[in-house]
């Protein structure tokens with residue numbers, strides 16, 4: 122039987138406090154889920170009541186289908202080892218949906234997503250649709266999906282794994298140990314604010330305009346998630362805004378400051394976004410949890426991802442107050458390498474782990490996936506984006522096969538122990 126979605130605060134509270142980058146994944150996963158007592162590793166020989174979930178798969182465009190196919194297999198195997206059953210349903214979004222139905226988010230896609238327990242998305246967009254009018258752009262489909270699911274809190278971890286520290290463009294001593302969580306507001310701000318559009322000014326010149334707008338409740342709910350996340354990490358929250366110029370940011374800062382008294386165990390600081398962009402490169406280790414609006418979060422999370430060496434490694438979780446969460450890699454559709462078996466599937470595989478943890482509360486299965494990814498990297502397998510001298514270059518499918526092998530070997534070891 123499918124469980125309902127986890128309450129947002131409880132999900133945020135699951136975010137661990139990894140002390141070193143080497144332990145981000147395994148240590149966070151090692152903490153037992155507060156929802157259920159710690160369990161011994163189960164294997165197929167120890168039957169437990171089956172849990173069944175409906176997962177909506179949205180492969181999308183470019184490398185999306187390749188990476189989602191790998192993540193689906195990994196999810197399936199890790200789940201089956203924990204007695205979890207998945208029912209997958211694949212529906213189109215973005216360019217794929219435009220080609221199939223004429224719109225970037227068909228009604229059936231949104232309904233299917235809403236009726237499921239969690240949604241796993243690949244990527245959307247591509248050259249083919251770049252010149253489309255706004256309502257027919259693949260990106261519009263993604264924004265409609267986020268709004269339709271009400272997933273206002275977007276968690277984007279950026280962790281420098283010791284195995285990949287050489288893949289960072291920063292000096293080793295700057296990158297080593299970086300472990301940041303960007304909490305991005307996802308359904309408000311300038312992305313959705315009205316008025317917006319095209320028009321002309323009094324000189325008759327064409328103009329385009331958008332509105333950066335936030336209400337106190339919108340700021341309050343995202344800030345609460347961020348405080349909860351920070352509380353479970355290293356207890357430091359930096360709120361990023363442009364309160365020296367923008368009214369929406371002034372209200373943002375006032376609201377976050379007011380809330381801080383409810384979280385006296387969290388050390389709050391505020392930073393202007395231009396300074397934050399600089400500090401992320403200068404001394405990224407000063408950051409623990411960052412909370413920011415939609416557009417600053419879009420930009421800063423790409424920047425933070427590059428500290429880790431490759432955007433191809435980074436997952437994300439988008440969560441609302443109720444209903445299914447949306448889980449997606451933060452890289453885009455990479456049309457230049459699509460269909461060539463060159464994509465790094467690990468960001469999507471790790472998004473599947475976030476889906477298990479934050480979306481379904483299946484901590485043990487999430488840990489299986491994360492451990493398998495670490496194990497695969499430890500064996501030296503690398504896709505092109507994270508390749509360095511002395512490692513083994515593999516494609517998307519082989520990387521997926523190696524992760525599956527690692528998940529499988531956990532089962533073998535567990536069976537041997539029983």
Ligand code: IPM
Nearest residue numbers: 245246260261263264419451
């Ligand atoms: C992201 C992307 C999207 C965004 C685009 C594809 C609409 O850049 O998820 O960061 O701007 O939010």
Ligand code: MG
Nearest residue numbers: 419420423451
């Ligand atoms: Mg982006």
